[in-house]
Amino acid sequence: MAPILLNTAGTDHNEYINHEEVHVKNPHLDSMEEDILYHFNLGTKTHNLPAMFGDIKFVCVGGSANRMKSFAQFIHKELGLPGDSGDIRDICAETDRYSMYKVGPVLSISHGMGVPSISIMLHELIKLLHHARCRDVILFRIGTSGGVGLAPGTVVITDRAVDSFFQPQFEQVVLGKVIVRSTELDKGLAQELLQCSAEIPDLPTVIGNTMCTHDFYEGQGRLDGALCSFSTEEKLEYLQKAYEAGVRNIEMESTVFAAMCRVCGLKAAVICVTLLNRFEGDQITTPHSVLLEYQLRPQILVSHLIKKRLGLI
Ligand code: R2B
Numbered sequence: 001m002a003p004i005l006l007n008t009a010g011t012d013h014n015e016y017i018n019h020e021e022v023h024v025k026n027p028h029l030d031s032m033e034e035d036i037l038y039h040f041n042l043g044t045k046t047h048n049l050p051a052m053f054g055d056i057k058f059v060c061v062g063g064s065a066n067r068m069k070s071f072a073q074f075i076h077k078e079l080g081l082p083g084d085s086g087d088i089r090d091i092c093a094e095t096d097r098y099s100m101y102k103v104g105p106v107l108s109i110s111h112g113m114g115v116p117s118i119s120i121m122l123h124e125l126i127k128l129l130h131h132a133r134c135r136d137v138i139l140f141r142i143g144t145s146g147g148v149g150l151a152p153g154t155v156v157i158t159d160r161a162v163d164s165f166f167q168p169q170f171e172q173v174v175l176g177k178v179i180v181r182s183t184e185l186d187k188g189l190a191q192e193l194l195q196c197s198a199e200i201p202d203l204p205t206v207i208g209n210t211m212c213t214h215d216f217y218e219g220q221g222r223l224d225g226a227l228c229s230f231s232t233e234e235k236l237e238y239l240q241k242a243y244e245a246g247v248r249n250i251e252m253e254s255t256v257f258a259a260m261c262r263v264c265g266l267k268a269a270v271i272c273v274t275l276l277n278r279f280e281g282d283q284i285t286t287p288h289s290v291l292l293e294y295q296l297r298p299q300i301l302v303s304h305l306i307k308k309r310l311g312l313i
Pocket residue numbers: 063112113114143144145216250251252253
């Protein structure tokens with residue numbers, strides 16, 4: 001069956017990007033008396049969402065709950081906010097699906113691993129921002145990835161989020177039909193991040209395409225999973241083709257993140273550090289302490305941009 005094309009590249013993307021408000025694209029929501037954001041344990045009747053979240057301007061999402069907690073503590077210090085950063089509480093503490101921390105105008109949320117996990121989180125996050133009547137919100141995904149032809153520790157700002165066929169699109173099956181959405185991200189925001197990286201010492205950064213897969217092992221051409229259906233030569237040939245298509249890193253959430261933000265008028269960027277060079281291996285052998293330092297790099301970059309935008313530097 002031919003896929004249904006929705007908002008694909010070629011349409012005027014300004015129609016979708018740079019709106020002030022957060023647009024939910026669902027006519028059914030208007031007729032609902034109450035909206036329960038189940039995985040956050042929040043709701044429109046049980047919580048005053050505009051009072052709790054109305055001042056949010058920056059949302060940072062990342063896979064791990066611990067990492068997003070340390071990001072919240074880090075940004076609290078960076079913004080020089082009053083109080084003890086150790087006291088920041090998890091707004092979603094009563095669920096164990098996602099963690100959420102609010103630090104002034106910054107919201108830090110974990111999304112778990114893979115497209116289904118981040119997609120559920122994004123549905124509820126975008127509705128939350130809408131119910132809270134937030135304006136001019138920017139979303140950042142800060143994460144980890146496998147590098148393609150880059151030294152480990154390099155930060156990749158995503159130019160285009162592409163699928164496993166190197167296409168800048170996200171496909172989803174809806175009511176038994178394949179729906180295709182564009183994954184175009186905000187080019188100005190990517191350039192702004194690159195400029196910020198140049199202002200920070202020892203933060204090797206590039207702009208490149210990011211390939212999003214639905215698996216960490218075979219799906220990313222790894223030879224070290226429980227199953228493997230291809231040879232070393234076939235793996236290297238695929239990675240070489242990815243490199244030639246402009247792919248510089250591989251992760252597991254960028255396409256749906258880009259697609260959903262675009263449809264809902266949210267400016268968004270993906271910033272992932274590379275943990276290894278996939279031309280050199282599959283296993284992550286770098287010492288834990290070095291990995292921890294690498295994982296700080298996207299946080300440092302996004303924090304710099306936030307501080308600049310808030311006029312703090
Ligand atoms: C990067 O790292 C995770 C897999 O280890 C996955 O969530 C991703 O995108």
